[in-house]
Amino acid sequence: xxxxxxxxxxxxSGPSGAGKSTVLRRLRSECELPLQMSVSATxxxxxxxxxxxxxxxxxxxxxxxxxxxxxxxxxxKEVFGRGHWYGTLxxxxxxxxxxxxxxxxxxxxxxxxxxxxxxxxxPITLFIHPGGTEELERRLRTRATESEAAIAAxxxxxxxxxxxxxxxxxxxxxxxxxxxxxxxxxxxKDQKETKPCSKS
Numbered sequence: 469x470x471x472x473x474x475x476x477x478x479x480x481s482g483p484s485g486a487g488k489s490t491v492l493r494r495l496r497s498e499c500e501l502p503l504q505m506s507v508s509a510t511x512x513x514x515x516x517x518x519x520x521x522x523x524x525x526x527x528x529x530x531x532x533x534x535x536x537x538x539x540x541x542x543x544x545k546e547v548f549g550r551g552h553w554y555g556t557l558x559x560x561x562x563x564x565x566x567x568x569x570x571x572x573x574x575x576x577x578x579x580x581x582x583x584x585x586x587x588x589x590x591p592i593t594l595f596i597h598p599g600g601t602e603e604l605e606r607r608l609r610t611r612a613t614e615s616e617a618a619i620a621a622x623x624x625x626x627x628x629x630x631x632x633x634x635x636x637x638x639x640x641x642x643x644x645x646x647x648x649x650x651x652x653x654x655x656x657k658d659q660k661e662t663k664p665c666s667k668s
Contacts, residue, residue: 474665475502475565477589478572478656479636481580482596483626485608487642488574491596491649496572499653501660504569506560509541512552525557543575543582561589568665570656577629584635592659594652595636599643601626 482488496503509525511532520526527535532553536544544555556573564571573583573591583591598604604626608619633639638655642648 474568476570476656476659476663477561477565477583477591478503478570479580479583479591479593480572480574480596481577481594481629481636482640482642483598483604483629484622485604485611485626486596486598487607487645487648488596490645491640491642491652492572492574494645494649495652498649499656501653501656502569503656504564504571506556506564506571506573508554508575509535509544509557510552510554512550512554529553543579545576545578556583565589577632577635581632581635592638592656593636594638594640594655595630595633596640596642596648597626597630597633599641601630 480488480492492505496505507521507523507525509527509532511527511529514520514524514526518524518526532544532555535541535557536553536555540558541555542558542561544553546553556575556579561571561573573579575583580593583589584593598607601623605619605623608614608622614622638652640648640651
């Protein structure tokens with residue numbers, strides 16, 4: 469049996485502070501599907517401990533722009549106020565899918581909508597949030613790592629993003645990481661049953 473083309477694209481979005489990274493890390497270790505995180509490209513410099521090709525593909529502005537001009541990105545955007553670009557490389561997604569992997573994109577709403585507009589991948593889409601902006605604010609304040617201005621900015625962005633929640637197939641309320649992981653794994657298993665890999 470050839471597994472080429474048997475992979476699925478999984479898009480995960482949600483406001484900052486919703487616990488997406490924690491849930492996805494647990495999901496990859498506990499769900500028996502062949503899950504693989506897509507590694508994004510960025511023009512920002514590496515932070516301490518980050519590795520090129522593992523955490524991000526770190527590109528300078530010139531290379532990023534060249535690759536953007538020739539259509540190497542599935543989606544990309546500049547984060548205003550910071551001046552750095554972020555993007556999903558087509559080859560990252562295509563290589564994973566062709567190897568039979570379920571490629572997970574953890575991207576913002578803007579990037580997700582750009583991919584949905586193309587409709588070529590038929591992705592599984594999930595929106596993770598903590599149950600509302602009040603709970604999100606509580607979590608951000610509990611972390612005690614954000615200034616008041618940063619918290620206000622994150623909440624404003626979260627309110628804007630949650631207006632697009634209806635564009636996603638599944639809503640995951642992350643009240644418990646354990647439950648969120650179980651729910652997402654079951655959703656993906658159900659999707660596998662409804663679209664099994666064709667044998668050749």
